[in-house]
Amino acid sequence: MKSQAFGGVTSFDDMNRQHEDAQVEFANRDRDKDKKKSDDNKTPKSDNSGCGPNCSECGGGDPSVPYNANSNGNLGPTTLKQGRASGIRPQIDYWAVLGVDIAGIADSPLSIWKGITKLASVTKSFFSITEAAKASTNAFKHSYKYADRIRVRGVQDPVSHNFPYSFDDAILSTDPILKNNGYKIFQQSGTMNGKNVFFEIGLTKDGIIDHRFFRPIK
Amino acid sequence: MKYLIIDAALSGTGIRDKYEGGYIDPEDLDLSLATKQRLNEWLSKYENEHYNSFNDGNIINELDLEGKEIALMIKSELSEVKIEYFSNARLKDEMI
Numbered sequence: 384m385k386s387q388a389f390g391g392v393t394s395f396d397d398m399n400r401q402h403e404d405a406q407v408e409f410a411n412r413d414r415d416k417d418k419k420k421s422d423d424n425k426t427p428k429s430d431n432s433g434c435g436p437n438c439s440e441c442g443g444g445d446p447s448v449p450y451n452a453n454s455n456g457n458l459g460p461t462t463l464k465q466g467r468a469s470g471i472r473p474q475i476d477y478w479a480v481l482g483v484d485i486a487g488i489a490d491s492p493l494s495i496w497k498g499i500t501k502l503a504s505v506t507k508s509f510f511s512i513t514e515a516a517k518a519s520t521n522a523f524k525h526s527y528k529y530a531d532r533i534r535v536r537g538v539q540d541p542v543s544h545n546f547p548y549s550f551d552d553a554i555l556s557t558d559p560i561l562k563n564n565g566y567k568i569f570q571q572s573g574t575m576n577g578k579n580v581f582f583e584i585g586l587t588k589d590g591i592i593d594h595r596f597f598r599p600i601k
Numbered sequence: 602m603k604y605l606i607i608d609a610a611l612s613g614t615g616i617r618d619k620y621e622g623g624y625i626d627p628e629d630l631d632l633s634l635a636t637k638q639r640l641n642e643w644l645s646k647y648e649n650e651h652y653n654s655f656n657d658g659n660i661i662n663e664l665d666l667e668g669k670e671i672a673l674m675i676k677s678e679l680s681e682v683k684i685e686y687f688s689n690a691r692l693k694d695e696m697i
Contacts, residue, residue: 535692536610542622543613566652583612587654594651596612598624 522549530593609647
């Protein structure tokens with residue numbers, strides 16, 4: 384049925400065509416977005432950050448950013464690294480085993496159902512493992528940020544500048560020594576490899592930790 | 602052969618062992634009193650700049666220049682030694 388024109392500009396057919404064109408355009412946009420997301424996921428993330436600053440396993444990491452496995456792409460691999468360090472089997476093992484199982488049993492509806500329930504079970508256990516790995520990375524509770532130099536010095540001279548970040552809450556709970564310009568130094572004695580040492584943290588007036596140090600007490 | 606790095610890290614001694622790591626007490630080296638005094642004065646000035654977050658680039662340049670002079674003094678007083686200078690403010694090292 385031919386539709387009536389409105390004001391000489393648009394007919395129902397035109398409107399339908401425009402509507403269809405718009406739908407195609409939106410579909411194309413969505414497809415482009417999905418493709419971009421997929422490409423982004425394929426792009427390897429830089430893994431030069433090592434562990435997060437609150438990594439309780441090895442005390443390394445990008446000190447300038449408080450650990451947040453959900454927001455920092457660079458820290459993604461850290462979670463897996465910590466998972467392996469804790470004796471958690473890598474994700475790929477589960478999928479490899481699952482693939483073999485499904486191929487072997489998928490010859491009847493009951494078998495297919497078993498495969499689906501197993502898939503759900505493995506998926507659930509994988510996510511619970513991932514959550515456990517994330518939860519175990521919180522080595523400190525304080526909210527100060529770490530300056531970039533903390534990591535540089537920790538890597539360059541670990542003998543004097545790198546110790547577990549899990550110590551930081553205790554060190555920061557001591558009475559600070561006040562210095563010029565509102566700078567605070569927190570010191571705490573302890574032991575490292577059987578030697579008596581003092582641990583030291585420096586905090587700027589802006590709440591940034593830019594000094595972590597330990598030295599044997601003579 | 603000793604491999605030393607002159608490094609004004611806060612709370613450090615000013616002299617770092619490159620390969621063993623950690624800081625060396627200047628008293629354990631055969632350094633002159635003048636060199637040790639100059640080293641300590643330089644460390645105090647660098648410490649103050651750390652408290653100021655190394656804001657003043659000109660002061661950092663002067664301190665790094667003085668640190669390299671101290672490194673040369675130490676090199677001339679010790680035998681069998683290789684010396685590097687590390688700028689604690691700029692986190693860069695340089696062979697002396």
